Amino acid sequence: MPYDEEPKQKPEKGLEEQKEEQFSFLQETIKPKPVTRRKILTQLARVGIYGLIFGTFACLGFFALKPWAQNQFQGDPKTVTIPADEEPQDEPDKETEPVVQQAPALDADSFKEMMKSVFEIAKEANKCVVSIQPEKEDSVLMTQGSGTEDSNAGIIVADNGQELLVLCDNSICEDTKKWTVTFSDNTQYGANLKKQDKNSGFAVFAVPRIKITKATWNNIDVATLGNSNLVTKGDITIALGNTFGYADGVGYGIISSNEYLENLADGQRRVLATDIPASANGTGILFNLSGEVIGMVKPDIWGESGSNTAKALAVSDLKAMIQLLVNGESVPYVGIYGTTINDAVAKEQEMPTGIYVTQVRADSPGMAAGIQNGDVLQEIAGEKLSNLLSYEKAVLDCKVGQTVKIKGKRRGAGGYVDIDFNVVVGSLE
Missing domain, CATH: 2.30.42.10 (PDZ domain)
Structure with missing residues (x-):
């Protein structure tokens, strides 16, 4: 009996054929949706809005953090050096014939022009003059706007890159922890006491530079300290400050004497006496006709002498002390x-x-x-x-x-x- 034939088996597929059959669906090509112009414009608008929002917050953050960053990363203040006085040079004698000049006519018009020119010097010099007032609520309420606030005149003596440094009589320091400095353009800023010396009777206050507006910068200046050793009797002088008992006063006169001294512990100061009237507690600054500071008017020179004219300590005798104070250093004292x-x-x-x-x-x-x-x-x-x-x-x-x-x-x-x-x-x- 014939055997039944076994069914023929299909030959096994190769490995490559199996892979092709298993992943045959990957051979299909997926076509992306067509990009329309509307979608492109929508995407660009979305990116623009996100950029605008991010930029707005970045700007707000920059301006909010700018004062903090300037305070944190402004660096160390520069050391201030007060220039020493230059010694006067003797000019060689020249045998020349004297030049005869015709004296100008002295009339009301010439006097008016002369006073106008002096006032222009005073106005320019006033850029370095300030008024310092203690922050006391009662005194501000009682005297605000009267011009008789409890204040002292001072001068801007230095700029160390971080602060404007102001020199004035230290009587303003008693029982006070906060002060306000009024500049020549009538703007006011808070100030801190940097250093004081009770022996000489002066103090230096600091106003942060970053708080001062550009408009104020355009109206103030650092004082030029002149050589008071060259001042002689009869020289014309300008008094600015609180000399008359109120702020922002101006007076003209002459140096009536420069021969007397004011004694203090560990030294003495030359006194520049003037014929300019002054109040009992007046403070101010003397300038020469070059707009340079030549003296600091103080109310207690020679004690209670009964004189009602302005007297100032010669600035050349103060320069070493000023340099110490503006750099925050104590003034040495033996007594x-x-x-x-x-x-x-x-x-x-x-x-x-x-x-x-x-x-x-x-x-x-x-x-x-x-x-x-x-x-x-x-x-x-x-x-x-x-x-x-x-x-x-x-x-x-x-x-x-x-x-x-x-x-x-x-x-x-x-x-x-x-x-x-x-x-x-x-x-x-």
Whole structure:
């Protein structure tokens, strides 16, 4: 019986054929939807709106964070250097025939023109003059707008890149923690006390530069400190500030005297007396006809002398102290009043040369070191003392907290003997 034939099996497919059959659907081409002009415009509009929203928030964030960023990343303030006075140069004598000039006619019109030209100088100089007032609610409410606010005149003495620095009488510092500075354009800004020196009676206030508007910048200027050593009796001078008891006053006059001194601990200042009227508590600034500061008007010069004319401390004698204050440094203080004993006086009085101590301030570093009235100081920290000016310079060259050796002589039963003092330099702030 014939065997049934086995059914023929289909040959197995190759691996490549199986793959082709398994993923055959991938061979199909998917056609993208056609991009219409409307879709393109819609997409562009969406991107533009998102960009506008992002840009708006970025701008708002920039302006909101700008003051903070400027405060955080403005860098260190620059060290301020007050230029020293230039020594006058003697001009060689020239044998020339004198030039005869015809004197201008002195009439009302010429006087009017002269006063107008002086006022123009005063107006330009006034850009560096400010008025500083303590922030006290009661005083502001009682005197606002009357022009008699409890304020002191000051000058813009320096710009350290971060702050405008203003010098004025330190009587404005008592019982106050906040101050307002009014510039020449009548704009007002808050100020902080940077440093004060109660010995000299001056203080420096700081106004942040970033708070000052461009309009104010166009109306203010940093003062030029002149050489008051060149001022002579009879020179014309301009007084600006609070000299008359109210802010923003102006007065003209002459230097009536420059021969007298104001004594203070560790030094003395030359006084520029004028014939310009002044109130009992008037403060202000003296300018020369070049618009340079030559003096700081203070109300307590020579104490209660009964004079009602403006007197100022010569600015050249203040420059070393000003430089310390504007840089935030304390002014060195020993607390000695003295007078110079030169060779002539020493020979006549049979005493050593140096600085004769006339008074030692109570609770001062000098008193703590044992310095007494009648001692003659001859050397500080290795610097020889020839006069009171050299003594003051030697003290200012010291650092607050530094221990310095002062050498001198003290009179005993057998005459003058050597004596040394170890003084810890202090400050009055």
